Amino acid sequence: MKYSKTIMTKLINEHRELHDELKKIKVEMGLEKNLAIKALYHSAVADNGPYMKDYQALDRLH
Template sequence: MKYTKSTMLKLVNEERELHDELKRIKSEMGLEKNLALKALYHSTVADGGRYQERYQELDR
């Protein structure tokens, strides 16, 4: 599975929990949005993460 910024943004906009987590990552780690989005992808989507199936649906 490959990271796609546009797909990840769609997922974050649809899932309130991910939206809040993105804000938390940006704030706590001082990351810009693009890097925080990648971090969120690797922690919640990639390699069998909780949102992997939903991400794959959006990516089609």
């Protein structure tokens, strides 16, 4: 599965808990938004993460 910032942004907008996690990552790790989104992808989507199926569904629509 390939990372897409556009799809990740849609996924974050659909799931409040991902939005909150993104804010937490930005603050705790001091990352800028784009890097924080990529980190969130690797923790919540990639390698059978809890949001992988939702991400794949959005990917098919995109």
